[in-house]
Amino acid sequence: MLRPLLALLFGSVLSTSCVLIVSRRQCSLGSRTFSGPSFPVHQGVLRELFQTGGLDRPGLRVLIVEDYVPLLVRLTEMMEELGHHPTSLLGVSRIENGVLYGPSMTEGVEGTAKVAEVEVAFLDHYFLSGQHNGQTITAVLRAAGNATILGMSSDASANAAMVKAGATASVRKALLMRALGMS
Numbered sequence: 001m002l003r004p005l006l007a008l009l010f011g012s013v014l015s016t017s018c019v020l021i022v023s024r025r026q027c028s029l030g031s032r033t034f035s036g037p038s039f040p041v042h043q044g045v046l047r048e049l050f051q052t053g054g055l056d057r058p059g060l061r062v063l064i065v066e067d068y069v070p071l072l073v074r075l076t077e078m079m080e081e082l083g084h085h086p087t088s089l090l091g092v093s094r095i096e097n098g099v100l101y102g103p104s105m106t107e108g109v110e111g112t113a114k115v116a117e118v119e120v121a122f123l124d125h126y127f128l129s130g131q132h133n134g135q136t137i138t139a140v141l142r143a144a145g146n147a148t149i150l151g152m153s154s155d156a157s158a159n160a161a162m163v164k165a166g167a168t169a170s171v172r173k174a175l176l177m178r179a180l181g182m183s
Helices: 003-009 042-052 069-081 134-144 156-165 173-179
Strands: 020-022 026-029 032-035 061-065 085-089 094-096 099-103 110-114 120-123 148-153 169-172
Touching (some): 061 069, 085 099, 134 156, 148 173
Parallel strands (some): 148 169
Antiparallel strands (some): 020 026, 094 099
């Protein structure tokens, strides 16, 4: 099911230094800007976001923190299909000794992610569990210095806060969901 979508996602290689910021009616990636109520090629934006994260090479340890279960499941399945090793959390309730703790997709089971092992992270900004949000998790991952961090929020100011805290890129969640065929 994901193979046709994955085929659309990967084209030319993009420098990992690009920053993608998506606002209500505009999307900027480097010096390119897309405007309008529906961006010209949602998959193109997704492809560039994924290439910014380096996800076109398999075997990466990917952290996904998202409290909207359908999006969490879709991203997790896509990462597995791409040959990555995802850890999926519904939120982060605490951070101790370099380990993130939070609810997993299995009810009643706490998930964990070792900060030092995360190579790519997809982070929602707001989630229900605990005192942490995407901005605090971004700062923790950035301090470890080894992860490409992709912020994804419905709130443009939350995305900007994650970028300011050190996220490599950010995207409005609605745009990401459209690109994944979820709208």
